[in-house]
Amino acid sequence: MxxxxxxxxxxxxxxxxxxxxxxxxxxxPSQLPExxxxxxxxxxxxDPASLADLTRPPLNAVVKVGGATGAFVSPDGLVLTNHHVAYGVIQYNSKPEKNLIDEGYTAADRASELPANPDYRVLVTVGFDRVTDQVLQAAQGKTGRAYYDAVEATNKRIVSECEQEAGMRCSVATMYYGADFYRIKQLELRDIRLVYAPPRAIGNYGDEIDNFMWPRHTGDFTLLRAYVGKDGKPAAYSPDNVPYRAPAHLQIATDGPKEGDFAMLAGYPGVTYRHRFASEFKERIEWGLPASVEVLNDLIDIVQQRGKTDPAAGVKYASQLSSLKNSSKRFSGELEGLRRSNAIQVRADAQQAMYAWLAKSGGDAKATRANIDQAQALLDGASAMRERDLLLNLLPLQTQLFKTALTAQRWAQERGKPDAQRESGYQDRDLALIEGQFKQVQRRYDAGMERALLTELLGRYQKLPDAQRLPEFDAAFGRDAASLAATLERVYSGTRLGDEATRLALLKADPATIQQSDDPLLALAAQLQPAFLRKEEQGKQREGDLLRLRPAYMQALMGYYRSQGRSIFPDANSTxxxxxxxxxxxxxxxxxxxxxxxxxxxxxxxxxxxxxxxxxxxxxxxxxxxxxxxxxxxxxxxxxxxxxxxxxxxxxxxxxxxxxxxxxxxxxxxxxxxxxxxxxxxxxxxxxxxxxxxxxxxxxxxxxxxxxxxxxxxxxxxxx
Amino acid sequence: MxxxxxxxxxxxxxxxxxxxxxxxxxxxPSQLPExxxxxxxxxxxxDPASLADLTRPPLNAVVKVGGATGAFVSPDGLVLTNHHVAYGVIQYNSKPEKNLIDEGYTAADRASELPANPDYRVLVTVGFDRVTDQVLQAAQGKTGRAYYDAVEATNKRIVSECEQEAGMRCSVATMYYGADFYRIKQLELRDIRLVYAPPRAIGNYGDEIDNFMWPRHTGDFTLLRAYVGKDGKPAAYSPDNVPYRAPAHLQIATDGPKEGDFAMLAGYPGVTYRHRFASEFKERIEWGLPASVEVLNDLIDIVQQRGKTDPAAGVKYASQLSSLKNSSKRFSGELEGLRRSNAIQVRADAQQAMYAWLAKSGGDAKATRANIDQAQALLDGASAMRERDLLLNLLPLQTQLFKTALTAQRWAQERGKPDAQRESGYQDRDLALIEGQFKQVQRRYDAGMERALLTELLGRYQKLPDAQRLPEFDAAFGRDAASLAATLERVYSGTRLGDEATRLALLKADPATIQQSDDPLLALAAQLQPAFLRKEEQGKQREGDLLRLRPAYMQALMGYYRSQGRSIFPDANSTxxxxxxxxxxxxxxxxxxxxxxxxxxxxxxxxxxxxxxxxxxxxxxxxxxxxxxxxxxxxxxxxxxxxxxxxxxxxxxxxxxxxxxxxxxxxxxxxxxxxxxxxxxxxxxxxxxxxxxxxxxxxxxxxxxxxxxxxxxxxxxxxx
Structure with a gap:
């Protein structure tokens, strides 16, 4: 260095x-031997070969905990993960008179280990099988939306078949942007208990101020234990359950690290974009990040200002404000870092070198390049609507009641279909999550705040050029500030969705009742829905084609890397x-x-x-x-x-x-x-x-x- | 480390x-051989002996420039100092159409070297002589104010005699808090010219943000040249002047520093407190710094708030605000640092060790300790009025017109005395400085701002316990906010001191006219003056006794250091x-x-x-x-x-x-x-x-x- x-x-x-x-x-893991x-x-x-199979030790000691990672560290199902990953479990077991977040917790014995919230899960990967042929066969010859749907349908079928086995949670992972597909089979441990947590002032020492900072001084760990039924099978919490006999566990070292020492790490990284097109880097740096920071900072100002004049609303939006600030800070940091790394130029040069290599290659090189050029054209086309799409994405993310109404209308639409044909996120397996969201609205919604946020976002929409406008939105909100204000006044003074029972009833109501509801917010959502669906449909068309065409780019990259004696990993995808x-x-x-x-x-x-x-x-x-x-x-x-x-x-x-x-x-x-x-x-x-x-x-x-x-x-x- | x-x-x-x-x-320098x-x-x-005499090379190449330091770097009077030390010279030579601060300056030849502001000086030390016996002889047997006056009178006489020689500026420096006195004789070079300055964006790169910070990247240097008359004697600017033939100059090295290399530095450090009593450390850390930060931060708030509602006033107080912020930041940093160094304990332990050594020493140890104890009692007594004294010190420092009125009254009082008997700062040699201050008011005064600052400071005064109150202040301002406001309204709506000609006329006016003026601000200053004089008198009494008694503490410290084979330096005093x-x-x-x-x-x-x-x-x-x-x-x-x-x-x-x-x-x-x-x-x-x-x-x-x-x-x- x-x-x-x-x-x-x-x-x-x-x-x-x-x-x-x-x-x-x-x-x-399968790449490690090479x-x-x-x-x-x-x-x-x-022996690198020992790392090749994630269903065998030591990698099968590594587990998925919440959206993150953990590891078995004893034969009796003791799981080590972060304090912040187990935060919900500690919070769930806290009471006003006994705040485990503040005090920490040490279970004196197994009987004192405290059950986690019932939806908390530890997943142990027990199967990882390539299903590329099966998935691509079904999609062969198709394009656009049809390609996308064929892949989705096959994936859903594979998942459904796999989940026939009791105690298993399955998924299909897309590797190299569609070049490869893997079926992942995970044992779903459902009785997780809190064993040991340091107090917040150790486990989260420095909190937001030190977040992302080095030097750091945080004891961000917690010990949990996975329990199973007496039959050794996953089960919901029961006092009769027994500790899970982990198939493997990691031994904590007695000596520690020093500069220059080898280190390796296993886990479930969420998403990376390392192998994206050079144009996507450029767009992210020149437009995506700056534009996002700008609109987020405006939303931050709105929440802060209203929070000052209306402290009760401020409290309800504290979490959203913190999340907005965190996003803005992260995006700014990402932008700063990409500029410092001269990412646009570096990526453009790398892509150019790859194209130069490809041009000199034999075989399918020309067909590959043709597919890449098609993908490039699709990406360029998507940019035309980017300002509008940014706002449309933020509308449900930054609202509570508005999002509820959109979700209810979509739920009403999907409910009529057979479960397997429904949109992901609206299947029966997703109902509990939606219900949780509808309940959470109660603690996080303030009418004045939501109207202020919508006024900002929809006001920005109203200023877009005609080419990016949507007739449903123009009809609903008009084209000036006065008509936008009038619509929001009418809708928010009339809606009954502020009532929790009313919201929850929507999940069981007859679809037609929802679709024809006279509640002004539900009616507004019904009016706007075609615009959202159209955007989604266009997105899926493009996604389908990209899923079909991006593998050409990846294959070219792989070939280019291979020509240099280098390996290439698939971008992260939570596997x-x-x-x-x-x-x-x-x-x-x-x-x-x-x-x-x-x-x-x-x-x-x-x-x-x-x-x-x-x-x-x-x-x-x-x-x-x-x-x-x-x-x-x-x-x-x-x-x-x-x-x-x-x-x-x-x-x-x-x-x-x-x-x-x-x-x-x-x-x-x-x-x-x-x-x-x-x-x-x-x-x-x-x-x-x-x-x-x-x-x-x-x-x-x-x-x-x-x-x-x-x-x-x-x-x-x-x-x- | x-x-x-x-x-x-x-x-x-x-x-x-x-x-x-x-x-x-x-x-x-005289200590270096040891x-x-x-x-x-x-x-x-x-050879360490070569550093012993500051009137011989290399130390006579080191000069005083403004309130800081510089050095001759060529035989032709070229002086290297900081960009920020020569800032006034660069500013003086800037015009709207040719801003040398922004552009920097390179004199193509000697004829292009630009004359500095006429009051800019470079001082070359040509004499450094111990006058301890002379000074102490006159003070012998005296105490308190009489001791102080005797020392002052001798010093003034020594300075006056020394300055008989044309082109010399003289002073008496007090070393070891009164144990030693030195007459310093300096050649006063008055024709200084700007030779080379980098632009602000190099010479002050990072400005306030990087001030006190490391890593640093600032080219904070400027080259000046000293000129003298054709006779080689100091002279005011004249186109006929010639470069000063410096008696010595430093050669810039062609290789540079690296970690671990020896380095030494010569200059005119202003003031340090290293050898103060442990109780003074404790008071500084536990009261002085926190109390100062608190009141300065309130003044900062006032200036910022009013600056927002009245931008014109904000501009006038920008410099004062910046100085307030700088002081508050420095005091906070000093406090943080002293706490980090555990200074109270460390100093108390060191003093205790010194006392333990003293107790075992023979000779005058008992008499020494008795003097030290007397000094300690004086210091303890001064603390009783510390809140009041802090406010009284801030009143002239943070005001423009109020300070003018106080200065005018004092000037009127001192003018009647023979020059040598006047208070320092009010002798004929100081008139130009006072006149400059009176002129400067024009750019820095706003009635609303000054009243707001006085309301804060005097409001704090009104809340002091009775023991710290002054009858003159209570009579002038009453004891509640309403009477304070009424007085300030009457005084500031009636005063004519806002007019520059009126202010400058005061310097020539008959003392009685000033003292009996019907200008309400001058009258207020006359009313308050006895309180300020009383405080000054008490201070001089104490200073006189401390000047007499502190040397005992220093001699004990010296003896203690000597017993450990260590040398001790006098606290810094601009020598x-x-x-x-x-x-x-x-x-x-x-x-x-x-x-x-x-x-x-x-x-x-x-x-x-x-x-x-x-x-x-x-x-x-x-x-x-x-x-x-x-x-x-x-x-x-x-x-x-x-x-x-x-x-x-x-x-x-x-x-x-x-x-x-x-x-x-x-x-x-x-x-x-x-x-x-x-x-x-x-x-x-x-x-x-x-x-x-x-x-x-x-x-x-x-x-x-x-x-x-x-x-x-x-x-x-x-x-x-």
């Missing part, structure tokens, strides 16, 4: 090849992936170096006594005492807290176990540094780092701060 | 001995001092390291194109070109900008030359890091750093960015 000159030149907009992306890659050489060069001491790399310092800017391991000294330095820097007294006392025993770092001579690696991660990797060269658990992934927010699009090895809890900190907390000797014993670890 | 554990413990309030203060010290051993250990290659140490990295907090040398990559990283990060296009182009020639760092392979040392500095050290082990000029001091704002009280070697312009950056700018080959030649440097 000596990048002083490249950095300055990059920032000046001068195109330069980035350093080799040595540790870029969210690899499918990476044996670089794995060993990075320091891995095990199990493995990253490897090293513990590495960060040079965020000129003259500044962040060492890759933090210590408890930083907790004391940051501590103000005020949330979120209000470390508990027992922690401060233990730090002052300096009694770190076997968990102290042998060189730093003090207790470490978090560490940094160059591993390739993204959202969904929360809770991913980090392993050392011998496959022992040394860390728990929980965040990225701010400089790598742009990594979902571009992995820049100068800045991309992942942030982990050092397992020695966990061990020390369990030994000295919030003692749990029974757990240290179960974890097969020294008592101190 | 391995301070992880000490830091955490310190922050917890646990008393620990700080690391040895290896490089603490603003030494009088420091020969540590100087050589630090890496100095010259020439030398610091030595090394180029050293900074570990500001856990896991963060700032390397001690920055590079041009940082300029590009910070550059937004918006002030203050709007590097000029030629600079960015030159960086992109990467043509650094002989000025590039041989290891970093790029152009350096600023560097960091552990040298002991404070305000007034701006423009101090930084020398390497061979006495060559490697840097120009211009700032400190934020973590060392508290260093005026406590030098904490973990955090204390000084920030310098790397002379290689100056050389590169003169060679490649804003070329001045004639100056490189005069500086005896390579052309590129």
């Amino acid at each position: 000596t990048s002083r000159t490249p950095l300055s030149l990059l920032a000046l907009g001068i195109a330069l090849a980035l350093p080799a992306h040595a540790y870029e890659g969210m690899w499918m 990476l044996a050489k670089p794995l060993r060069e990075a320091g891995f001491e095990g 199990l992936r493995v990253s490897y790399g090293t513990v590495e310092a960060l040079h965020p800017r000129d003259s500044v170096t962040y060492s890759p391991v933090t210590t408890v000294a930083g907790i004391v330095e940051k501590n103000t006594g005020v949330v979120p820097f209000d470390a508990p007294k027992p922690l401060l006392a233990a730090i002052a005492k300096g009694d770190f025993g076997s968990t102290a770092d042998p060189v730093l001579k003090t207790q470490t807290v978090n560490f940094l690696t160059n591993l390739d991660t993204t959202g969904g990797n929360s809770g991913s176990p980090v392993l050392n060269a011998r496959g022992e658990l040394i860390g728990l992934n929980f965040d990225s540094n701010w400089e790598s927010v742009s990594a979902s699009w571009m992995f820049d090895p100068r800045y991309k780092r992942a942030v982990h809890v050092d397992m020695r900190y966990l061990r020390w907390l369990l030994a000295k701060v919030q003692p749990a000797p029974q757990l240290l014993k179960e974890l097969n670890l020294p008592a101190e | 391995t301070s992880r554990t000490p830091l955490s413990l310190l922050a917890l309030g646990i008393a620990l001995a700080l690391p040895a203060h290896a490089y603490e010290g603003m030494w009088m 420091l020969a051993k540590p100087l050589r250990e630090a890496g100095f290659e010259g 020439l001092r030398v610091s030595y140490g090394t180029v050293e990295a900074l570990h500001p907090r856990d896991s963060v390291t700032y390397s001690p040398v920055t590079t041009v990559a940082g300029i590009v990283e910070k550059n937004t194109g918006v002030v203050p990060f709007d590097a000029p296009k030629p600079l960015l182009a030159a960086i992109a070109k990467g043509d650094f020639g002989s000025t590039a760092d041989p290891v970093l392979k790029t152009q350096t900008v600023n560097f960091l040392t552990n040298l002991d500095t404070t305000g007034g050290n701006s423009g101090s030359p930084v020398l390497n082990a061979r006495g060559e000029l490697i840097g120009l001091n211009f700032d400190s890091n934020w973590e060392s704002v508290s260093a005026s009280w406590m030098f904490d070697p973990r955090y204390k750093r000084a920030v310098h312009v790397d002379m290689r950056y100056l050389r590169w700018l003169l060679a490649k960015v804003q070329p001045a080959p004639q100056l490189l030649k005069e500086l005896n440097l390579p052309a590129e």
Whole structure:
């Protein structure tokens, strides 16, 4: 990492090849054997072949927890994940007189382990099978919407068949944008219990202020335990259930990481865009991100202003405000990072090199290029409606009652169809989720706030050029501010959807009743629905064609990579992936170096006594005492807290176990540094780092701060 | 610098001995021979004896420029100082159509060198003589005010005699709080010209945002030239004047600093409090700083609020607001730093150790301790009025017209006395300064703003306990908000001091006319004057006794230091001092390291194109070109900008030359890091750093960015 000159030149907009992306890659386990050489060069001491099958140890110890990741760490179903991933479980078990978020929790014995909210799940992947031929056969010869529907239908059938087996949750994962399909079969553990959680002031030390920041000092971990019926099969909570005998578990290491050490990580990264077209990078950077930040910041202003004059409304929108701010901050950071990495130029150059290689290749090269050009034309066409589409996407996302009405109309429309033919999200399996949303509205809705947000978004719509307008919207809201205000006044003063019972009744009501309802908001949703459906239909047409055509781009990329002796991983899609790399310092800017391991000294330095820097007294006392025993770092001579690696991660990797060269658990992934927010699009090895809890900190907390000797014993670890 | 554990413990309030203060010290040149051993250990290659006399080379190349420092760098009177020290000169030569602040300036030849504002001075120290016996003899046997007056009278006489010699400016410096006195004789060069200044976007790159910050990327330097009459004597500007033949000059080095290198610096540090009583540290930290920050922040709010509703007033108070903010920020930083260094405890422990040593010493130990105890009692007594004194000090500082009226009354009172007997600041030599202040009011006064500020300060006064109240103030303003408002309304609606001619006339008016003026503001000042004089008188009584008694504390400290084989330097007092140490990295907090040398990559990283990060296009182009020639760092392979040392500095050290082990000029001091704002009280070697312009950056700018080959030649440097 000596990048002083490249950095300055990059920032000046001068195109330069980035350093080799040595540790870029969210690899499918099956790809690891082909990476044996670089794995060993990075320091891995095990057999790469042992990592190839995610249904065998050690990868079958890695589980999906909520939308994130965790790992079995004992034979008795003990699961280690992040405090923030288990947050709902801790909150669910908190009472006003016993707030486990604030106090933390240690189950004295198994009987004291607290049941999670009933919808909380741990999924263990037990099958991962290629179904590409089956899926593509059905779609063969089709285009557009027909292609999309054929793939969807096959996928639904595969899922349905797979879920015939009791206790299984199945899905079909699309790899390489449609080049490959895999059926994923997961054991669905439904009785999950809280075993050990540090207090918020350890588990979320620094909170939003330190979020994305390094140096970090957060004990972001929690221990859960999965239970099953006496027959060993998944079951809902019952006091008679027994701990799940995990097929494999990870052993926490007794020594810790230091700069340069090998590290690897397994988890369920959500979504990346690394293999998108150069034009998509350009559009994201030049339009998508700046435009999103602009409209989000306007919405933030509205919520903040109204929240000041109407504090009760402010409270209801606190969560939405926080989410808006988080999105705006993330988008801004992503933009900053992509610019710093000169992403438009770098990606354009890489694509150009690939095309040059393709032009010289034999075989199907011409047909491949023709398909790529078709895909490019589709992408270019989609840009024509981008301003409108941004607003249409935000309407249901930023509203409560308006979204309810749209969902109710859609639900009414889909309900009449056989379950398998319904739109995803409106099948019977989705009903509980929709009901939850309808209930949640009660805590999050304020009429004045929703009208203000709609006035902003629809006001922006009214200013769009004619080519992007929708007749249904123009008919409903007119073309000026006065008519928009009049419509909103009429609709919101008349609607009865503010009442929870009324909303919930919609889920059982006769479709025609909903569609012909005289409730003005339901009627408005019915009036607008054709516009939303038309947009969806156009989207599916395009998606279908892209699903058909993008694989050409991916195949060209694969061939080009192969010609250079490099492997290529499919963009992340919430399936199990493995990253490897090293513990590495960060040079965020000129003259500044962040060492890759933090210590408890930083907790004391940051501590103000005020949330979120209000470390508990027992922690401060233990730090002052300096009694770190076997968990102290042998060189730093003090207790470490978090560490940094160059591993390739993204959202969904929360809770991913980090392993050392011998496959022992040394860390728990929980965040990225701010400089790598742009990594979902571009992995820049100068800045991309992942942030982990050092397992020695966990061990020390369990030994000295919030003692749990029974757990240290179960974890097969020294008592101190 | 391995301070992880000490830091955490310190922050917890646990008393620990700080690391040895290896490089603490603003030494009088005469002390350097006794420091020969540590100087050589630090890496100095010259003869320490050569540094003993500040009237001989190399120290006589170091000059006082404005309130700061500079150095001769050529035989022809070329002076190197900071851009911010020469700012007034650059501004004075700017015109709307030719803004030298924005554009920078390069004099093509001597004829193009631009005369500075006539009051701009460069002072060359030509005499430094101990006058302790003379001063103390006159004071012997006296106490309180009489002691103070005796010292003042002797000092004035010494100054007056010394200034008989044409072209000399003289002063008496008090060392060790009254243990020692020195007569300082300085040649007063009055024809100073602007030779070379980079544009603001180089010389002040980062401005307030980067002020006190590291990493830093500022080219904060300017070249001036001193001229004298044809007879070689100081003279006011004349086109016939000739360059001053400097008795010595510093040679700019051709190689640059790297971590661990020896460095030394000479300059005129303003004021430090390192040898104050432990109780003064405690009072500063527990009361003085927090109380000042609180009242300053209220004044900031007032100026900002009124500035919003009355933009014209806002513009007039922009400078005062900026100064208020700067003070509040500095005080907050000082408080933070002193707490981080656990200064109360550390100083109390050190004092206790000194007392323990004293108790075991023979000789005058008992008499010494008795004097110290008397001084302690005086200091404790002063605290009783601290809230009132803070407000009384702020009244003239934060007002324009109110201050004018107070000054006018005082001037009227002093004018009647023989010049030598007048209060300092009201002698004939001070008239030009007062006149300047009276003129300046015009640009900085707004009646509404001043009344709002007075309402705040006097409102606070009204809430003081009776013991701290002043009858004159109570009579003038009453004891409630209504009577205060009524007085201010009457005074400010009636005063004629808003008129510049009226103000200036006061300086020539008959004292009785002023004292009996019917102008309501002058009358108010006359009414309040006895209270201010009483406070001043009490202060002088105390100062006199402290001047008499503090030397006992210093002598005890000296003896204690001597017993440990250590030297002690007098607290800074704007006299020439030398610091030595090394180029050293900074570990500001856990896991963060700032390397001690920055590079041009940082300029590009910070550059937004918006002030203050709007590097000029030629600079960015030159960086992109990467043509650094002989000025590039041989290891970093790029152009350096600023560097960091552990040298002991404070305000007034701006423009101090930084020398390497061979006495060559490697840097120009211009700032400190934020973590060392508290260093005026406590030098904490973990955090204390000084920030310098790397002379290689100056050389590169003169060679490649804003070329001045004639100056490189005069500086005896390579052309590129």
